[in-house]
Amino acid sequence: MSSPLFDGIIAHRVTTPRLTANVLARTATGDGSEVPVVFIHGNVSSSLFYQPTMLALPAGVRALAIDLRGFGDSQTLPVDATRGVRDFSDDVASVLETLGVERAHLVGWSMGGGVVMQLMLDYPELAATVTLEAPVSPYGFGGTAGAEGRRLDADGAGTGGGGANPDFVARLEAADTTDESPTSPRSVYRTAYVRDAARVPHEDVWVESMLTTATGLDNYPGDSMPTDAWPGFAAGRRGVLNTMTPNNFDTSGIVELARKPPVLWIHGIEDAIVSDASYFDLNFLGQVGVIPGWPGEGVAPAQPMVTQTRAVLESYRAAGGKITELIMEDCGHAPHLDQAAGFDEALAAHIGAA
Numbered sequence: 001m002s003s004p005l006f007d008g009i010i011a012h013r014v015t016t017p018r019l020t021a022n023v024l025a026r027t028a029t030g031d032g033s034e035v036p037v038v039f040i041h042g043n044v045s046s047s048l049f050y051q052p053t054m055l056a057l058p059a060g061v062r063a064l065a066i067d068l069r070g071f072g073d074s075q076t077l078p079v080d081a082t083r084g085v086r087d088f089s090d091d092v093a094s095v096l097e098t099l100g101v102e103r104a105h106l107v108g109w110s111m112g113g114g115v116v117m118q119l120m121l122d123y124p125e126l127a128a129t130v131t132l133e134a135p136v137s138p139y140g141f142g143g144t145a146g147a148e149g150r151r152l153d154a155d156g157a158g159t160g161g162g163g164a165n166p167d168f169v170a171r172l173e174a175a176d177t178t179d180e181s182p183t184s185p186r187s188v189y190r191t192a193y194v195r196d197a198a199r200v201p202h203e204d205v206w207v208e209s210m211l212t213t214a215t216g217l218d219n220y221p222g223d224s225m226p227t228d229a230w231p232g233f234a235a236g237r238r239g240v241l242n243t244m245t246p247n248n249f250d251t252s253g254i255v256e257l258a259r260k261p262p263v264l265w266i267h268g269i270e271d272a273i274v275s276d277a278s279y280f281d282l283n284f285l286g287q288v289g290v291i292p293g294w295p296g297e298g299v300a301p302a303q304p305m306v307t308q309t310r311a312v313l314e315s316y317r318a319a320g321g322k323i324t325e326l327i328m329e330d331c332g333h334a335p336h337l338d339q340a341a342g343f344d345e346a347l348a349a350h351i352g353a354a
Contacts, residue, residue: 004205006051011073016094022047022073023095026054026063035103035128037351039065040092042110042134043240044172044185044220046072048209049109052202053336056344061351064104066095068115070214070240078218081160081235081242084249085111089118093126105351107131110274110333114140114244117251120261127261129354131347134267134274134333137308140249142281143235145301147311151246152300155227156235158282160242161217162224163233173215177207185210192272192279195332206337230295231282252312260321264350265313267306268331268338276304324350 005011008027013020024047037057039050047065054063067074068088079087092115096104106127108116113135120127139149142159167183179186186207190197197203217223222239226232235245242248254260273280284302286294294300310325317323326346331338 004048004208008055009051014095014098016098018091018094019069019075019077021095022067024065034062036062036064036101038104038106040108040112040115042112044210044213046209046212048205058348066092070219072212076214079239081222081239081248082237085115085118085243088115093123103128105129109133111136117254120254124257124259129262129351131264133335134271136244137305138252138312139308140246141244142303143246144303147307149308153229156245156247157227157229158231159245160224160235161222161239163282164221169215172213175211193334195270195330195338200337230293230300231291255315255319262322264324266326266335268328268335271333273333274305276306
């Protein structure tokens with residue numbers, strides 16, 4: 001593979017009391033006084049994915065992208081999932097503090113959207129604006145029902161580390177760059193990350209980014225616990241996927257923030273991952289017969305992820321916040337790649353209006 005860094009992007013290491021993180025930056029075009037735009041990537045990816053978006057920002061805007069622990073070129077450290085995504089969000093806050101960044105326009109994709117919402121809660125003065133790109137529901141990933149995010153059970157049956165495909169994990173560990181299997185990282189990128197991979201350039205860079213994911217019980221996917229409930233495992237306490245289980249994650253409290261930064265919510269209408277009918281939600285897979293033994297709608301309904309996000313953001317609006325929702329047609333889980341021009345335009349307008 002060629003170098004994963006695009007012309008105009010530089011990488012540097014930032015050491016904080018919490019970790020040594022890899023940070024990408026667009027070559028400086030301003031005087032350093034502007035409020036930076038900070039990009040937080042999603043699960044099984046890294047900051048490399050945001051390079052085109054960083055380069056497309058208006059001249060003079062400072063762009064930074066931070067690799068989360070265990071992703072990209074940042075230090076691999078254990079993830080304590082009992083803290084939800086706070087290991088990640090506290091890391092990001094420590095990097096920004098070390099860089100002298102007191103306010104930023106925060107952009108979070110997928111799991112990174114959850115990290116941004118956690119930053120809103122724990123560091124309420126940090127966000128100048130917020131952009132949530134195909135974000136995890138404020139009630140986590142799996143194990144909840146209804147627009148209100150009602151938990152289905154006490155232990156998060158069917159959520160967390162036990163839900164990862166073991167062959168996909170093995171292929172990450174083996175740095176598999178082929179498309180020989182539906183569970184290879186390249187195949188997963190093509191079928192789940194974007195709507196039409198043929199029209200999105202730089203596929204090798206995105207696959208290389210995915211392959212930086214640290215695997216294991218303390219990282220991706222994490223551990224699991226046995227349960228008598230279907231499908232036989234419950235949320236664990238370690239690793240990436242358990243940070244977003246309903247036991248550990250709930251950012252719906254953003255509604256109560258005294259200071260509410262304006263929020264831009266961008267999502268694709270054909271997102272296979274974050275959806276009201278997600279092919280990564282085990283309850284939905286049971287409903288459509290992919291996983292046998294599904295106990296039925298009354299016990300294990302699919303999570304209405306987009307409906308939940310909309311409900312929380314509408315409450316945020318009703319409580320005085322400003323919300324802009326942009327639903328992108330012909331678009332999957334990565335609007336910044338699938339519909340780059342529209343995404344870039346909307347982001348520039350959002351941060352420019354602040």
